[in-house]
Amino acid sequence: MKYWLMKSEPDVFSIDQLKKDSTTWWEGVRNYQARNFMMKDMEVGDHVLFYHSNAEPPGVAGLAVVSKKAEPDKLQFDKKSEYFDPKATKEKPIWYCVEVKFDKKFPELVSLQELRDNEKLQDMLVLAKGSRLSIQPVDKKHFDIVKKMGGL
Numbered sequence: 001m002k003y004w005l006m007k008s009e010p011d012v013f014s015i016d017q018l019k020k021d022s023t024t025w026w027e028g029v030r031n032y033q034a035r036n037f038m039m040k041d042m043e044v045g046d047h048v049l050f051y052h053s054n055a056e057p058p059g060v061a062g063l064a065v066v067s068k069k070a071e072p073d074k075l076q077f078d079k080k081s082e083y084f085d086p087k088a089t090k091e092k093p094i095w096y097c098v099e100v101k102f103d104k105k106f107p108e109l110v111s112l113q114e115l116r117d118n119e120k121l122q123d124m125l126v127l128a129k130g131s132r133l134s135i136q137p138v139d140k141k142h143f144d145i146v147k148k149m150g151g152l
Helices: 015-021 032-041 112-117 140-149
Strands: 003-008 023-025 047-052 059-072 096-111 135-137
Touching: 003 059, 003 140, 015 023, 015 047, 015 059, 015 096, 032 096, 032 135, 047 096, 047 140, 059 112, 059 140, 096 112, 112 140
Parallel strands: 003 047
Antiparallel strands: 003 135, 023 096, 047 059, 059 096
16 A cells, blocks of 8 residues: 555645545646556555645645546547647547545645644655655655644
């Protein structure tokens, strides 16, 4: 089992929306490294820190679980989608996404500042200077600390 941090802007897709929908395909990722994590490394049952980015304040809002392995992202074929990719074909898709399901919402958001202030999290990837990757691996020890900080 692996652990991940997945970022979403709450005005685009929030932890509350995931709770309402129960599951969602993590569509629209257009970064090769993030895509490769979903395609090659994520497995059903992997745990996810659901991170609200581009928010005030940004931070971890709750937990999700990978519920289906990566499949081609359907938005790459949709000419009306902002995620359309004219180079992608059904025979040779470029972009993939996993399905995630809601697990728990934290009683209180664990802010980016709180993550930074915790000495035990200093080598967590999301805190690295210039780290903007929307999907990133997380050590189990960091996952457990953030989960506890979130009140679970």
